[in-house]
Amino acid sequence: MDTKLKSNNYIINILVITIILIASIGMCLSYPKIQKDSEKFRNNIFEEEGNFLTDINKINYSLYYQMYEQDGDKKLSPTDVILERNFQKENDEENNDYKYELENLDSEIYNFEKDLNSNFENLECYAVNKKSNEVKQVTKGKIDDLASKEISSKTMSELKEKYSFYIVLDYDDKGNVNIEKIYGANKESVLNSIQNIQRQDPLNRGYLQDGFDIKPITNMKFVYAVPKNMPTSDRITSYMHMEENYAYSSASKIYINIAMIFIILAGVLIPYKEIKELVGFRKIVKIPLEIAALLVILSINFIYQGTELLIIKSIKGELLNFAQLQLSKDIINILTYSINVIYWFVVFGVVFAGIMILKYIYKSGLKTYIKQKCLVYKTFEYILNKIQKILKWCINIQLNKKDNKKIITILVINFIIITLMCSIWFFGIIVAMIYSVVLFVMIKKQYNKVTNDYTNLLKVTNEISSGNLDVNTDDDLGTFNVLKDEIGNIQKGFKKAVNEEVKSQKMKTELISNVSHDLKTPLTSIITYVDLLKDKNLSDEKREKYLDTLDRKSQRLQELIEDLFEVSKANSGNVNLNIVDVDIVSLMKQTLLEVDDKIKTSSLNIRNNFPSDKVILKLDSQRMFRVFENLLVNITKYAMEGSRVYIDIFDKDDYVEISLKNMTADEINFNVNELVERFVRGDKSRNTEGSGLGLAIAKSFVELQGGEFDVSIDGDLFKVVIKFAK
Secondary structure (H helix, E strand, O other): OHHHHHHHHHHHHHHHHHHHHHHHHHHHHOHHHHHHHHHHHOOOOOOOOOOHHHHHHHHHHHHHHHHHOEEOOEEOOHHHHHEEEOOOOHHHHHOHHHHHHHHHHHHHHHHHHHHHHHHOOOOEEEEEEOOOOOEEEOOOOOOHHHHOOOOOHHHHHHHHHHEEEEEEEEEOOOOOEEEEEEEOOOHHHHHHHHHHHHHHOOOOOOOOOOOEEEOOOOOEEEEEEEEOOOOOOOHHHHHHHHHHHHHHHHHHHHHHHHHHHHHHHHHHHOOHHHHOOOOOHHHHOOOOHHHHHHHHHHHHHHHHOHHHHHHHHHHHOOOOHHHOOOOOHHHHHHHHHHHHHHHHHHHHHHHHHHHHHHHHHHHHOHHHHHHHHOHHHHHHHHHHHHHHHHHHHHHOOOOOOOOHHHHHHHHHHHHHHHHHHHHOOOHHHHHHHHHHHHHHHHHHHHHHHHHHHHHHHHHHHHHHHOOOOOOOOOOOOHHHHHHHHHHHHHHHHHHHHHHHHHHHHHHHHHHHHHHHHHHHHHHHHHHHHHHHHOOOOOOHHHHHHHHHHHHHHHHHHHHHHHHHHHHHHHHHOOOOOOEEEEEHHHHHHHHHHHOHHHHHHOOOEEEEEOOOOOOEEEEEHHHHHHHHHHHHHHHHHHEOOOOEEEEEEEEOOOEEEEEEEEEEOOOOOOOHHHHHOOOOOOOOOOOOOOOOOHHHHHHHHHHHOOOEEEEEEEOOEEEEEEEEEO
16 A cells, blocks of 8 residues: 555656646747747837837937027027927016926937937938038938939948938928838838827927927938947847847747646646645645745746746857857757756746645635745734733733832833824824723723622632632633632642541541451450359360460450550651661561461462562661561461462662562452551451551551552552662
């Protein structure tokens, strides 16, 4: 099953890579078609109304001004030459707005001339004043022949061989324009464009103030030509480059859209359960929303900007020119093709990753995704939490502290808010009203909360005072949390004291009952046999038998009383210990010998696990002998007859552990911890002989000597573990 799953994962990864690779290679294979289709979208820059022809119209006015700037000895400004003033009032001329407009227009006409020299280096210009026959030759090109009405076919052929575009514009005495000669563009289209420019906005100035009209150019002939071989880059080459980019971009969009649709369909059609098995899926969906969106948007931008960045340069063979590589044409073609495939693979891959994220959002839920991955949401949530914490800190009054810092902070915040309201003048009154309402709502809400908290606290104290010590005090009482905690501590103390008292009373009751039973039984026997011995006719044989019974019952009563005194002294701590070096292994062996007869009687099989070396501890040997004796006697009484008993002594680095384990004859169906209480036996019916103090005495003696005494059961397995630190 696992091998099949890995195989499926491998197949889906190969499939996705293949899909993106097909789209990438398909884009590269479409380059020849893009180059061919670009011709359909390419416009002639010499025919369009904007850009080139608009610039030509500006240059016309610049050359026109240069023809008429001298009026005798007086030098005219551009606005004196080309502007017609139609003022409504005499004092309008003194208007500052008019003066400012005139200065700007003058400045722009001067800039047209500079623009011609600096930004139209490839443009050849020739201007003739038809009245004065004054000539203005701006460039070195021999285009003056075009100004002549008669021109030989040979000269025309030479001009067409040299120039990709030329035009002769003729303005009559009324300002009407006519195209005498044109090459490289449609005459009618160019004429319509020039007429529209001249009619609508001849200087491309936008809106001119009332009182100004641009004079039409009159009695002028302009010749412009653009050579086929342009040695430098200027505005004309820039226009051509822009037009070329537009043509290629328009042609390539068809193929880019096809590739994008292919990628999107693949991402949509592949099931989510397969998508999530892709290599890197878990890392991709962990990318924050904003970063993922930015990467996808950048990739889409690079896809549609790929024409300018990659396609045109690849088609023209200019992609690797920057590297100045001395390589063969075939190798350069291979490198160019590889770069293109990698470029498209990366950007299409990011788009596919974006689709993966969208499918993940759809499956996980937009709300959940935003909470987990949106940086803006997390930032807003962080700021909101901080504000809430500050507000909570401000309104949370600690009754056990004099918090001047908090009071000062609240006053400073209030001062800042009031200052900001005052700084916005009239609107500050509206803001102050809103602020007052908000402040009232907050104070009212806090006041109501304090009142409710006080009421809840009062309910808790009333419940406790009425004897209900289990009342819940976990609610947040805000200002009264300090008092709530103290009341909770008092509640716990009362509850503990009541439980201890109940336990003590129960123990007292059991103690009286058990002591009465255990003392009454031998005492009753003694009284009975004393009465029997009073019979004078009693035979010697029966007398000896009765005396023997009296002796045993007296010994039993004496042992019971001694045990009672022993445990009483141990619990009160009134025991004098004789601490000496004790070999705990030897002491256990000695105790086993002492109770050997009882062990044999119960048919128990003792299994020892003792260290081979001595284990010396500083203990009271007599008390420890009593502990071991009590435990072993307890085993002989309550262990299953014929079962195995395990006695282990472990000598650890820091402590010594003594463990005794046996199988119980009767089921222990009560709390095992009760066994170490006084007068508690393994048989609740108290049929066996014993005081019920054996384990209690053993535990007390062990703890008096600084040890640990632990009793546990596992089913019918009874286990006692004693630990002494070295």
